[in-house]
Amino acid sequence: MTARFHKLINEPDRIVDEMLAGFCDAYSDIVRLAGDRLVLRAQPKAMGKVGLVMAGGSGHEPAMLGWIGRGLLDVNIVGEIFTAPGPGRIVDGIRAADRGGGVLLCVSHHEGDRLNAELALEFCEADAIDKVEMVILYDDISSAPKGRESERRGTAGLFFVWKLLGAYCEGDVELEAAKALAEKVRDNTRSLAMSLSSCASPVSGEVMFEMAPGEMEIGMGLHGEIGMGRQEALSADETVDLMLQPILDDLPFRAGDEALVLLNNSGGMTLMELFILYRGVAVRLREAGISIYKSWIGPYATTLETAGFAIALCRVDAQLKALWDAPANGAYMKQH
């Protein structure tokens, strides 16, 4: 497909600020805008709790804006489209999240996000802001082979970290325990994405990359980074066959396991297609003896209007199931 070049924006260089103004106005009961593009909870969590901070580029809405709120994250530091914010702003976000219980800086693993987070942590140390920890999160099995998990990218499967860690940090927990919980969720999560189309940058109006109609690509990154190669587009069930087994093999998920399932819409897919794809996923998981605890299907972490989706699975135990069922109230993630 060719991308839709006309976007309903005003000035290209006001996109992020106008987007934040609109979002924070619409959901002023949940979030508020502060400082230099910081999105905070409208009602901060109680003193003494661990604060959760996530910095990242725009273009993935409702991520991460929609995940600020009770039972979820505390602060989102918003960058330009697909661009991690710099360290000065990350330090601002850490300060804003600090309720005296320490702050966990969550990093979706991409070179830019990690480098800027590292710089921010050095600045925190220089400024004697203590009790700040960083956790590097990744889930995309296409980006490095098994055994080199820590080189992988963070993609849509971090959904599970946001929800479970958010619920955990509503309780009275230590910073170290929060970090360990984030790592536990990460280490039990695996994702793989595919795409049928490209998307156009609203800033330049240029298409991110060319993709012929009738092609698909497995292993796309969250910023339109190209994946493992082009192939002829398949049917829904064939696509699931191709994507699910590598995910199961990687952890590996085994018969008897229980899992949370996410089908993430990259933006331009119809929900109709996602429901059909989900049907295939559910049938195959049951065949493999894996039971599904809960599922979500929708646009949680998008790549602008890209037509594509990701399958993400998170293996859960009693602790994680209870955390899943805990209430959450973000603008785009509600649970009760």
Add this chain to the structure above:
Amino acid sequence: MTARFHKLINEPDRIVDEMLAGFCDAYSDIVRLAGDRLVLRAQPKAMGKVGLVMAGGSGHEPAMLGWIGRGLLDVNIVGEIFTAPGPGRIVDGIRAADRGGGVLLCVSHHEGDRLNAELALEFCEADAIDKVEMVILYDDISSAPKGRESERRGTAGLFFVWKLLGAYCEGDVELEAAKALAEKVRDNTRSLAMSLSSCASPVSGEVMFEMAPGEMEIGMGLHGEIGMGRQEALSADETVDLMLQPILDDLPFRAGDEALVLLNNSGGMTLMELFILYRGVAVRLREAGISIYKSWIGPYATTLETAGFAIALCRVDAQLKALWDAPANGAYMKQH
């Protein structure tokens, strides 16, 4: 833009059934599938309450599947893509919703939906199923001039009816009162949609209509029915200027009014654009002295992958505000 022709489906004639299988499996805590494509609440409401039934074509997901649940609707009778289901299936749905308090059949005004609903009501009478009422719902100001409101189409603004009527019918209310409440919401709601692209039928793979890049059309129907004419695509704020005033003039909304606001994504818009558009809407409403009670921005009633959106406003009083704030738990509409 050209539409994306490849859809991730299996057999074209299994689309609706596979979609329903996937949806009802993923959200089995909220809905269950029964009979001939009936989506019911997993836990039916208490005996004696008014049942709410909505029949309609597919292709608008998450509408209406996502609106079945506590505080919302009871039964959705699902048709083929963009095709109202026939009267026999509507009668089945009415029976399934009957908890002894009467059933309100909600009809989004389109010729096919209304005609089939009328037939169904005649069949109910013949079958001596009594206490069934029908309410015809419309909101789209582009489809008939002021003074001929009852000829207008039902579009995304019915969002407000589903939520407010759903909350109302959790209480102990009479069927006649439920119908009156639906009419009250309808009569205080106005919508207008626009589109930047067409969409492709997943059944035929054919594009619904041709639309050149850089064009836009105001007044699109929910099924890709063409609207009031093509024009050059504008900026976000210019588009809001063009669409909002006719909506305000039509009711009319006046300074001092309070309103609920919906920005509905037809499918292929980015949330980024919708937040920017919302900013323009909010600024202009405040300038007009209209205060915003609450807002929603997202894909609630889609037209497959069409890139477009609708602005819908609902004027509210104390009763409607309280109904809005009541809890709801549909798969794609949660409030707490």
Add this chain to the structure above:
Amino acid sequence: MRIGPAELAAMLEAIARRISAEREALNRLDAALGDGDHGTSVSAAFSAAVDDIAALNQPSASDIWLAAAKAVMNRMGGASGAIFGSFFLKGLPAVRGHDSLSKSDMEAVLKAGLQGVKARGKTEVGDKTMVDALAPAVADFAKAGDYAEGWRGTAAAARIGADSTRTLTARRGRARYLGERAIGHIDPGAATVATIFEAIDAWWEELIRSN
């Protein structure tokens, strides 16, 4: 000649085949004036009617007619399902009690069906709907002396009626929201009616020839 259960079933099969061949063309007509599904809907429904009828055990003419009514009403859906469904439903009393239908029996069926359509749709000739094809077809059938002349007349009259919708604005159906923009396009429901009568006419000629 009379039309008995076997002929009625064969006639519906001939209709289903022709409609199925015209499916995409009918969808395209509907894309211009409505939501682009008309061909898919009518084709699915007539095929379902044929299947349902094939499953009946030694059906009478009215069993067949009722099966068609149900299939059309419930499997076609949309505006056309209700409208075509009303045609079959309101024609049913005129079929009932006949082992087979003479030309004048059929005339009564068609007239009752047309009345059903107009009442259900609140539609008259000139509203740019299927009535613009159906009404002249039924009138022509009534004037004819026998089936052969009758079917030939309906096919011609329905097609002329369908083509006449091109210059009209619509007062019913989705197309009414288009105002002047509906001009230049043929109503898909009317085209379906013309296709149906052409299918019947061809089937009848074939039937006569092979007898």
Add this chain to the structure above:
Amino acid sequence: MRIGPAELAAMLEAIARRISAEREALNRLDAALGDGDHGTSVSAAFSAAVDDIAALNQPSASDIWLAAAKAVMNRMGGASGAIFGSFFLKGLPAVRGHDSLSKSDMEAVLKAGLQGVKARGKTEVGDKTMVDALAPAVADFAKAGDYAEGWRGTAAAARIGADSTRTLTARRGRARYLGERAIGHIDPGAATVATIFEAIDAWWEELIRSN
């Protein structure tokens, strides 16, 4: 000749202008290997640096260098923001205390900056990053006798270094996920480094000529 505050500010302006002209070309390089934003990011950051410097009141050379470091780090964002930011940040001590920079002062600044980049990015020559342009440029600058020769050398060496990334697979940055598919594309960060040194070289020639 020495580079004082006025020249340093003018040099950064010259860089910003050139980068802005190359913005879309740099975005396209990044679209092939990464997420397509590199040109937008670097251009926005250098423009911001120029604005921030213009707002300073009688700045010293190190005031200017610090303003550039901050603007690059916070307005560029992404991997390149952290990397270029580290270049300026680690070069800062070598600027501090000088009213103006001799060729050998500048050499110390560039060397410290390069060290900062390699440490921050855990990157060596051959990883298909901006280091492939920066490292040979700094080495060439060190070998030169004066500024004119030095800048000419950096521009040439950086461009050759940038072009050399075309045949490499990547070990750092988004491109590393591409494996063999990265071959055939020039690293955008390296192209930016080459563009920067070309801008400085052209600016210096112009400066000499107009003196």
